[in-house]
Amino acid sequence: MDRRQKKTRDAIFNAFTELLAKKNYNQISVQEIIDAADIGRTTFYAHFETKDFLLKELCEELFDHIIDTAMGLPHGHYHYSCGCVADSVFLHLLRHLQENDLNILGLLSSENNEIFLRYFKSNLKKLILSQYADKGLLKNSRLPEDYIVNHISASFVETVDFWLSGNMKEDTEVITEYFLAVIEPLLKD
Amino acid sequence: MDRRQKKTRDAIFNAFTELLAKKNYNQISVQEIIDAADIGRTTFYAHFETKDFLLKELCEELFDHIIDTAMGLPHGHYHYSCGCVADSVFLHLLRHLQENDLNILGLLSSENNEIFLRYFKSNLKKLILSQYADKGLLKNSRLPEDYIVNHISASFVETVDFWLSGNMKEDTEVITEYFLAVIEPLLKD
């Protein structure tokens, strides 16, 4: 990719991320992004059709990477009761968040975090499927599989939200235990 | 309240609700609401400071009523295992939604339903607290109470979302059973 393109693209992402950390998405104008990124008006529209498309691409950059690396990890049982919390993909995800690449924490903690949590959740489903469904761990006589996958994804996202809104007081291991304790009853062993 | 005030207020709410059912919140302009409600520009701003305030007041009208009536219901154990699903407040809530007062279903099923689901969730916490926490049913040696309350609220909202996005194929009783099966392991008995 042309160095110039990458440079302006990064400038836009950075400006947008900083703005999102301090004000609501709806209240951010394209003009503000342009000013903050210090680029020409034409340039912005050459890169992104609208503000919504910019958001979408930002989300892709943020979460696709995180989920994809997690997908590459070896799968395991990861039950709370079997004491292997330390090996859980979910612990890995939390630690990845904690490292705060690309100021992802700022966005997930911001006032308008629903946007990102929603995107996070939809990406998580793929991970859940590869972790549990492939191994037949989700079979449950009372509940349909898609309901369980949805529930587990939502539970993790909500756990992250709980953790962040409490300023990450708890260790990643503790939060992982909370989460695993909540989803464990839904899994076959 | 002045009849004229109530009349325009209703006109605004109706117009806004109809617009929300077919397009995204961000893409709706105040001008469109004004046109749809067939009122004067000045009148709108006499009622609502901004579009965001209008949304907030709409949410209050929609959910405060539902939750408040549910709060008035007698409390019970409502465990899946004890077979008293029929008495659950949650079943009552689902039926209330199904009646579709004020086209609440249209909003909860719309593309931008996060806004409403989020508001729904925060109101639900009050209900969960009155249902379970007061009776000491949430005590759990492994998990803090606020985490459990948050989890139960989120689980119900996500269950509603699951139900609606599948076009309400399942009966309210079945959905209630799914939900109770998921939260039951977190409760003391």
Add this chain to the structure above:
DNA sequence: TAGATACAGAACACTTTGTTTTATACTAAA
């Protein structure tokens, strides 16, 4: 070095926003 491309800057018509002003119609209470 040459052709292609990304960028800046300015101008553009257009929409939206929130306010102000003036005049009219309605309502609630005396």
Add this chain to the structure above:
DNA sequence: TTTAGTATAAAACAAAGTGTTCTGTATCTA
């Protein structure tokens, strides 16, 4: 029924934002 208060309509307004087009310049790649 009258009256004083108030809700509304209509028009005009400045300010800001949107998305596009054009021209000239700088930068990249081959």
